[in-house]
Amino acid sequence: xxxxxxxxxxxxxxxxxxxxxxxxxxxxxxxxxxxxxxxxxxxxxxxxxxxxxxxxxxxxxxxxxxxxxxxxxxxxxxxxxxxxxxxxxxxxxxxxxxxxxxxxxxxxxxxxxxxxxxxxxxxxxxxxxxxxxxxxxxxxxxxxxxxxxxxxxxxxxxxxxxxxxxxxxxxxxxxxxxxxxxxxxxxxxxxxxxxxxxxxxxxxxxxxxxxxxxxxxxxxxxxxxxxxxxxxxxxxxxxxxxxxxxxxxxxxxxxxxxxxxxxxxxxxxxxxxxxxxxxxxxxxxxxxxxx
Amino acid sequence: xxxxxxxxxxxxxxxxxxxxxxxxxxxxxxxxxxxxxxxxxxxxxxxxxxxxxxxxxxxxxxxxxxxxxxxxxxxxxxxxxxxxxxxxxxxxxxxxxxxxxxxxxxxxxxxxxxxxxxxxxxxxxxxxxxxxxxxxxxxxxxxxxxxxxxxxxxxxxxxxxxxxxxxxxxxxxxxxxxxxxxxxxxxxxxxxxxxxxxxxxxxxxxxxxxxxxxxxxxxxxxxxxxxxxxxxxxxxxxxxxxxxxxxxxxxxxxxxxxxxxxxxxxxxxxxxxxxxxxxxxxxxxxxxxxxxxxxxxxxxxxxxxxxxxxxxxxxxxxxxxxxxxxxxxxxxxxxxxxxxxxxxxxxxxxxxxxxxxxxxxxxxxxxxxxxxxxxxxxxxxxxxxxxxxxxxxxxxxxxxxxxxxxxxxxxxxxxxxxxxxxxxxxxxxxxxxxxxxxxxxxxxxxxxxxxxxxxxxxxxxxxxxxxxxxxxxxxxxxxxxxxxxxxxxxxxxxxxxxxxxxxxxxxxxxxxxxxxxxxxxxxxxxxxxxxxxxxxxxxxxxxxx
Numbered sequence: 087x088x089x090x091x092x093x094x095x096x097x098x099x100x101x102x103x104x105x106x107x108x109x110x111x112x113x114x115x116x117x118x119x120x121x122x123x124x125x126x127x128x129x130x131x132x133x134x135x136x137x138x139x140x141x142x143x144x145x146x147x148x149x150x151x152x153x154x155x156x157x158x159x160x161x162x163x164x165x166x167x168x169x170x171x172x173x174x175x176x177x178x179x180x181x182x183x184x185x186x187x188x189x190x191x192x193x194x195x196x197x198x199x200x201x202x203x204x205x206x207x208x209x210x211x212x213x214x215x216x217x218x219x220x221x222x223x224x225x226x227x228x229x230x231x232x233x234x235x236x237x238x239x240x241x242x243x244x245x246x247x248x249x250x251x252x253x254x255x256x257x258x259x260x261x262x263x264x265x266x267x268x269x270x271x272x273x274x275x276x277x278x279x280x281x282x283x284x285x286x287x288x289x290x291x292x293x294x295x296x297x298x299x300x301x302x303x304x305x306x307x308x309x310x311x312x313x314x315x316x317x318x319x320x321x322x323x324x325x326x327x328x329x330x331x332x333x334x335x336x337x338x339x340x341x342x343x344x345x346x347x348x349x350x351x352x353x354x355x356x357x358x359x360x361x362x363x364x365x366x367x368x369x370x371x372x373x374x375x376x377x
Numbered sequence: 378x379x380x381x382x383x384x385x386x387x388x389x390x391x392x393x394x395x396x397x398x399x400x401x402x403x404x405x406x407x408x409x410x411x412x413x414x415x416x417x418x419x420x421x422x423x424x425x426x427x428x429x430x431x432x433x434x435x436x437x438x439x440x441x442x443x444x445x446x447x448x449x450x451x452x453x454x455x456x457x458x459x460x461x462x463x464x465x466x467x468x469x470x471x472x473x474x475x476x477x478x479x480x481x482x483x484x485x486x487x488x489x490x491x492x493x494x495x496x497x498x499x500x501x502x503x504x505x506x507x508x509x510x511x512x513x514x515x516x517x518x519x520x521x522x523x524x525x526x527x528x529x530x531x532x533x534x535x536x537x538x539x540x541x542x543x544x545x546x547x548x549x550x551x552x553x554x555x556x557x558x559x560x561x562x563x564x565x566x567x568x569x570x571x572x573x574x575x576x577x578x579x580x581x582x583x584x585x586x587x588x589x590x591x592x593x594x595x596x597x598x599x600x601x602x603x604x605x606x607x608x609x610x611x612x613x614x615x616x617x618x619x620x621x622x623x624x625x626x627x628x629x630x631x632x633x634x635x636x637x638x639x640x641x642x643x644x645x646x647x648x649x650x651x652x653x654x655x656x657x658x659x660x661x662x663x664x665x666x667x668x669x670x671x672x673x674x675x676x677x678x679x680x681x682x683x684x685x686x687x688x689x690x691x692x693x694x695x696x697x698x699x700x701x702x703x704x705x706x707x708x709x710x711x712x713x714x715x716x717x718x719x720x721x722x723x724x725x726x727x728x729x730x731x732x733x734x735x736x737x738x739x740x741x742x743x744x745x746x747x748x749x750x751x752x753x754x755x756x757x758x759x760x761x762x763x764x765x766x767x768x769x770x771x772x773x774x775x776x777x778x779x780x781x782x783x784x785x786x787x788x789x790x791x792x793x794x795x796x797x798x799x800x801x802x803x804x805x806x807x808x809x810x811x812x813x814x815x816x817x818x819x820x821x822x823x824x825x826x827x828x829x830x831x832x833x834x835x836x837x838x839x840x841x842x843x844x845x846x847x848x849x850x851x852x853x854x855x856x857x858x859x860x861x862x863x864x865x866x867x868x869x870x871x872x873x874x875x876x877x878x879x880x881x882x883x884x885x886x887x888x889x890x891x892x893x894x895x896x897x898x899x900x901x902x903x904x905x906x907x908x909x910x911x912x913x914x915x916x917x918x919x920x921x922x
Binding site (some may be wrong): 108111123124125143145167168170171187236237239240242244245249251252254255256257267271286302315317320321322323340341343 | 397495531532533539545546547563571572574575576577578579599600601602603604607608616618620622623624625626627629670686689690692693704705706707709710718719724906917918921
């Protein structure tokens, strides 16, 4: 059996699972930077001249630019973003850059929207924050040790399924964190829902939710699961999970990379802090964007 | 399985003007030409190099001509679609593909507003079944004499065919749907889905079983239907790429390339050679990752966890390879009309070559491990058999067809982009069982590694960002046909005068291949269903769109 691994990851031992260990340490350790694409658009207000070209290039209307010139209002919804980098490519002033940040999951949908410029409105949180903290403490007490997830595809293109499956591969191996995928909602603590929730899957999704014992977590995954993504406002879809089920954590991406899913799951369990607040990342341009 | 090509096995570079290997004039091409010529006196013939022969027929002759074609040429039905015109008329298109020497035939007929319909192509053309059911519900085209009039993609009642302009959203009332009933002593039913046990897509399987043996399976799909084709309408080609990637996300690159090929043909947009090489590289990396997933699934379903782990390790390395060069693990957001959305990573040459070598070697080891274990082979051999005649009648494509003795691969038969420069070694088996499909897939992973290396060496990483495309015309229609990991992925686009998409027809390979599973499982035991399923690996979203 060959144990030679010419891979470029210097810290990784050689070989495949037949030979040696290939599993990463994230989220306990840092994420592996190998080949990580920089796909997350970051908006730097001072450079923005409000040309609005980004909004025109966006395939999911995740960007809105109101007004023109320096005083324009820029709004970007990471819940609708498909991370295609089209906005970064067309921005004539370099106000939009691509970052490798992937820890974008949030508990409140509003936190995925960044709004810069005139008329910046304070976010309104309809949720009682004290009650939310209590719920978090309860979730961590109940599920902190292990989490059984039932995956439900509610009309996804199956891109998210690739990345959710990847959690079970040797590289990410979510079982090492006590996260396992179960065959029945009866065995599940959490539902991980992908897809825009189309008309044909809504009933099955509702029944799966009812079949899952309480208390339970709902993870809305991907641009489709959060907002309907490319299919938003189509007559055949219900614009994501939230109109149908109470969502615990929103995990952006198209699809979210496996580490982003792990981050979102740990955020739901209260094992990690939410980084994105009102659409802002605490350390803008962290990481070294490659392309 | 053929040996894994090693360093130096392939030419270091491909000459920019490397000619296509000359294929001997085959009887197929002449037969096709003569058949088309026999209609020339009465029917206008479109002759546009690179496109199928295009014939327009009066609707009265629709079925007669189709059956003549089927009998005379042995072409397969590759696709069948409709479009609406503003005056209420519909146009029906069928596309017939032959072997490598043929151009294919595109038949068009116009149905005036208020028409009574056309005769059904069934039972003579079995592959037409799903197409006709879809066109009836989506376009309101009536197929006279059709026996199966059940809905296909729509589960709720609509006020009218949804693809007609101005149709209102679905109502709350579920559309009736009847499964076939099998009765007899000891026969029972197993309903499965739509929510399945694994991390997979939704669909409903209705098994009729006696003891452990499957008598009959009917698959009901449509659970992931999201009106993708309608969503294309009115968009610019650039904004359509994301939708093409979202037909079947695990074949994002193939969907995007098929769509772009169609758009570029429709508008006469040139694509640089280096951009074509880049597309070829991304396509082969995607194929490696995808097929390794199938191998992993087969290994897992026979309980061989170590083999599955090895396959998934290699699969992950393939996705890392895609991300290394294109910035996205699934290769999304990388392509644009006229070439690429942005250059590939030219500094990733060494790690990419290492990844390709690792996957090639690991894949070879994997096959040895799988096939040297009697407990694995015992589960694969003779399981889920799709006979050659069944595969031909259903017009199967991709690895499923090649494992059942049908020698078809778009990369060789209708070469596009970078495949015009290389000779693709097409894998093939005859047995049509799970073992044959596994062998074909492993051989195709090896070939994908070889082609990816060739494309890399020929300069796939050196491509520049595409200049703004210069369309030769503002409107037109075009056909994109690409060999996706599951087989022939076909997209037809019609671009209107304002430069936006007027109609886009998407035919995922799974659209043709889904019926194969209903045949594959007959007489098998229920515990072997997952193997049949994994080895065919059908896309639900690709079918439902």
